[in-house]
Amino acid sequence: MTLDKPSLTDRVKRAFAAFDLPLMVIMLLLLAIGLVALYSASIDVPSRVASQLRNIGLAFLLMWLLASLPTQKLMRIAVPLYAFGIALLIAVFVIGVTKNGARRWINVGVVIQPSEIMKIAMPLLLAWYFQKREGGVRWYDYVVAMVLLLIPVGLIAKQPDLGTAILVAAAGLYVIYLAGLSWKLILPVFLAGVIAIGSLLAFESRICQPDVTWVGLHDYQKHRICTFLDPTSDPLGKGFHTIQAVIAIGSGGVTGKGWLKGTQAHLEFIPEKHTDFIFAVFAEEFGLMGESVLLLLYFSLVVRGLMIAAGGATQFGRLLAGAISMIFFTYSFVNMGMVSGILPVVGVPLPFMSYGGTALVTLGVGVGILMSVAREKRLMQS
Incomplete structure (x- = not known):
């Protein structure tokens, strides 16, 4: 009995069947x-386009x-990937590579940025966490989720890397919100943010003076925000x-x-x-x-x-x-x-x-x- 080999078209369709x-x-x-x-943008450095094609x-x-990959397998790697990412973030402070005053990278033969892993690991872990509690989520589950989120966000912000910290925080907060977090808890935070932004705009001329220190922020972060409020100041x-x-x-x-x-x-x-x-x-x-x-x-x-x-x-x-x-x-x-x-x-x-x-x-x-x-x-x- 001879089996017909699938055509090239059939093999291509099968290979890309998972694509949306x-x-x-x-x-x-x-x-x-x-x-x-x-x-x-790189007309003077044409090799960037070739490099970007390799990245693509x-x-x-x-x-x-x-x-x-089935989503069940994604669930299995959620906890190990999160733990691995946290371990690398801690390692950054021990063996990290410093560039432009920030320690964000590790050299393991190639230079990697561990915070990038958390952009995927964070939503993976929290989605796994709430899946395990489907139908029985309690208020303290949201507290646990926030703690799991704040650990990597704090480590990334400490490097310092405010941009990546914001992205990782957003990734986790989206999962927590979609898991059913009440608007009664979200609204006060939203109002606090509006008040904070309004205060910055109202008192910008006072708080952006060189002798004023912002608690919890580096000088360059303060300078960045103040320059955003008034770019002509610098x-x-x-x-x-x-x-x-x-x-x-x-x-x-x-x-x-x-x-x-x-x-x-x-x-x-x-x-x-x-x-x-x-x-x-x-x-x-x-x-x-x-x-x-x-x-x-x-x-x-x-x-x-x-x-x-x-x-x-x-x-x-x-x-x-x-x-x-x-x-x-x-x-x-x-x-x-x-x-x-x-x-x-x-x-x-x-x-x-x-x-x-x-x-x-x-x-x-x-x-x-x-x-x-x-x-x-x-x-x-x-």
Whole structure:
């Protein structure tokens, strides 16, 4: 008896069966736009584009592996991955590599940033934690979840790395909220935040004086916030990033100056133009029309992720997919906000556009997890 070998088309379909088509299309479009913007931002360093293509290849490989992995296996690695991440964060203070006054990296043959692991490990652990308590969540479960969240956030903030600490905190808080945290507990925190922001705006001229010390914050963090409130107070220092980025966005107008024709980027006025401030490069060259397309793609990415979360087969899948979807929103909102001057500069990359291997791999893993949750639902329906 002779068995017919599957055709090439069948083998390709089987290999990519775990992929979610809408999610894949959105991600590919963002990556394509990112490469176009990166080429312009790195016209003087063309090797960056080749390096980013390698990063994309690695991200796709991990995405495919995660998409093919059942969510039950993701649950099994939640606790070990969290414990491993905490151990590495502690190791940073012992054997960490210091760059620009911050100790965030470990050299293990290659230099890695352990805090990046927590962006995935944190929502994984909390989704596992609430899955184990499905149907019987008590008030103290939220307290335990907050403690589990505050441990890595505190360690990351101590490095110091405020941007990554915010992202990890957001990832965990999304899971806690989606697990059913009452608005009665959220509202006071929200009001406290509004009062704090209002106080900063009202008393900025007093509290931003050099002789005023902010409890719990480093001097550079205080300076960053004060410069955000008034970039012109340090136009050639901390305010330079924001001022030049806003000029670039405004000079793009409605249709932009055209690809490779952005003066702010090519005359080296925009710092970190290939990483955190790549949105300013894109906005100057493609204008409001290009920005609108980009915003639509990020909106579609978040909506598709939330649709996958809503259809998750288990509470673990729903919580995890919902948190990852909102992480994409947080990345995009914080980056565009800091580049356009409505948020402080905290060093958050723009998803799938900013140059960098670690962040891109983390995002690829996140998309792979979303696809795993979507695949589980499809298998249950078939």
